[in-house]
Amino acid sequence: MIREFTLIDVFYLVAAIRWTLVLSVAAFAGGGAIGLVVAIMRVSAFAPLRWLAAAYVQLVQGTPLLCILFVFFFGLSIFGLPVQAWIAATLALSIYASAFLGEIWRGALQSIPKTQWEAGGALGLGFAEQLRYVIVPQAVRVSIPPTVGFLVQLVKNTSLAATIGFIELAREGQLTTASTFQPFTVYCTVAFLYFLLCFPLTQLSRALERKYNVVG
Amino acid sequence: MNYTFQFRDIFNAWQFLAEGLATTLHLSVVTMVFGMAVGVACAAARLYGGPALRAAVGAYVEIIRNTPLLIQLFIVFFGLPSLGIRLDALTAATISLTINLGAYATEIVRAGLQAIPRSQIEAGHALGLSGLQVFRYIVLAPALRLMFPALASQFILLMLATSIASQISVQDLFHAASIIQSRTFRDFEVYTVIAVLYLALALLLRAAFALIYRMAFANR
Numbered sequence: 001m002i003r004e005f006t007l008i009d010v011f012y013l014v015a016a017i018r019w020t021l022v023l024s025v026a027a028f029a030g031g032g033a034i035g036l037v038v039a040i041m042r043v044s045a046f047a048p049l050r051w052l053a054a055a056y057v058q059l060v061q062g063t064p065l066l067c068i069l070f071v072f073f074f075g076l077s078i079f080g081l082p083v084q085a086w087i088a089a090t091l092a093l094s095i096y097a098s099a100f101l102g103e104i105w106r107g108a109l110q111s112i113p114k115t116q117w118e119a120g121g122a123l124g125l126g127f128a129e130q131l132r133y134v135i136v137p138q139a140v141r142v143s144i145p146p147t148v149g150f151l152v153q154l155v156k157n158t159s160l161a162a163t164i165g166f167i168e169l170a171r172e173g174q175l176t177t178a179s180t181f182q183p184f185t186v187y188c189t190v191a192f193l194y195f196l197l198c199f200p201l202t203q204l205s206r207a208l209e210r211k212y213n214v215v216g
Numbered sequence: 217m218n219y220t221f222q223f224r225d226i227f228n229a230w231q232f233l234a235e236g237l238a239t240t241l242h243l244s245v246v247t248m249v250f251g252m253a254v255g256v257a258c259a260a261a262r263l264y265g266g267p268a269l270r271a272a273v274g275a276y277v278e279i280i281r282n283t284p285l286l287i288q289l290f291i292v293f294f295g296l297p298s299l300g301i302r303l304d305a306l307t308a309a310t311i312s313l314t315i316n317l318g319a320y321a322t323e324i325v326r327a328g329l330q331a332i333p334r335s336q337i338e339a340g341h342a343l344g345l346s347g348l349q350v351f352r353y354i355v356l357a358p359a360l361r362l363m364f365p366a367l368a369s370q371f372i373l374l375m376l377a378t379s380i381a382s383q384i385s386v387q388d389l390f391h392a393a394s395i396i397q398s399r400t401f402r403d404f405e406v407y408t409v410i411a412v413l414y415l416a417l418a419l420l421l422r423a424a425f426a427l428i429y430r431m432a433f434a435n436r
Binding site: 063156195 | 278282286287288297298299372379382390404407411414418419
């Protein structure tokens with residue numbers, strides 16, 4: 001039974017945005033936590049830690065997100081986890097985000113002059129204290145614009161979770177297409193909704209960049 | 217963890233992997249060439265064009281960069297036929313990926329072109345070069361060096377993103393995985409192997425770009 005694409009379908013699509021947002025926030029939280037560790041490992045004084053973090057970033061950034069999603073989706077059962085799309089999607093997107101956020105934050109940490117570390121050391125602060133009280137407060141300003149810029153990539157890439165059956169905006173679009181058979185209208189609506197989510201973030205990232213006057 | 221990994225069946229199906237790899241490479245290279253052309257043309261239009269043209273290019277860049285590639289592919293492959301434009305999967309993927317890369321390339325090229333000091337362009341004009349000659353020799357050639365690293369990263373991201381074309385049934389490397397999966401039921405292993413192949417391809421591309429950079433720009 002083919003029905004028309006009506007206002008109610010638009011409401012369903014709008015409602016599906018919440019899962020796109022939930023997935024984005026979860027991936028940002030997970031990716032941020034791992035990314036912070038990656039960034040700190042990348043600037044640590046102990047070389048093997050730096051190499052390990054660099055290899056991790058290389059591995060994740062050199063693999064398509066689609067692959068990471070599928071590996072996690074089919075790998076869940078091996079590690080005794082229930083095979084559910086949302087678990088795989090959250091894990092895969094967190095891993096993906098951690099590599100990119102790790103690199104962004106490493107860049108921010110390294111943009112702080114070495115003399116600042118030395119000044120902290122001269123005051124008798126250890127590595128963790130130098131990081132916590134001297135470097136991070138300054139690096140945060142540098143890192144905010146590119147982090148917000150990456151959020152746009154993250155929100156857009158949650159659409160790939162549709163391929164493993166997680167029902168968010170893109171998947172809802174596929175389902176609506178299947179029942180209304182109006183792919184052009186439906187997907188243009190979906191694209192427009194993504195644009196409404198992403199464009200303000202893009203503008204915010206630019207405004208912050210101007211405000212902090214740093215090159216992202 | 218009591219799972220026995222079995223990779224033998226996957227390596228036995230190597231010809232699917234080889235064919236998929238060829239399609240992925242083909243799609244990536246063609247898109248890089250076309251996308252770069254779109255990028256240069258749009259960046260030039262955005263910098264030197266009239267207000268209407270500038271606004272149009274600006275809208276193109278913003279719309280593409282703020283919507284997911286997956287949906288762009290769906291619009292071109294599933295949506296356009298309802299407007300009477302029917303494309304096979306590979307053509308639809310090439311067009312979508314070109315449009316997508318073009319938007320990112322536009323921004324990179326624009327930043328590169330803007331970095332050329334105005335005085336150099338004036339010097340070119342003073343030497344009697346035509347507008348096109350100034351653009352080619354004075355602006356584009358040195359700007360290419362500035363934008364090369366950013367473009368190389370974008371190209372590698374694009375190569376990885378071609379995997380999304382499998383979702384509109386392009387028979388690329390990622391699609392080969394689903395074929396092998398349906399024959400062997402070794403889903404975890406097959407996607408691990410595919411991930412390693414993509415990783416190898418990404419590292420190879422990075423090495424190739426580094427080599428090109430050294431050969432093209434080292435002694436200038």
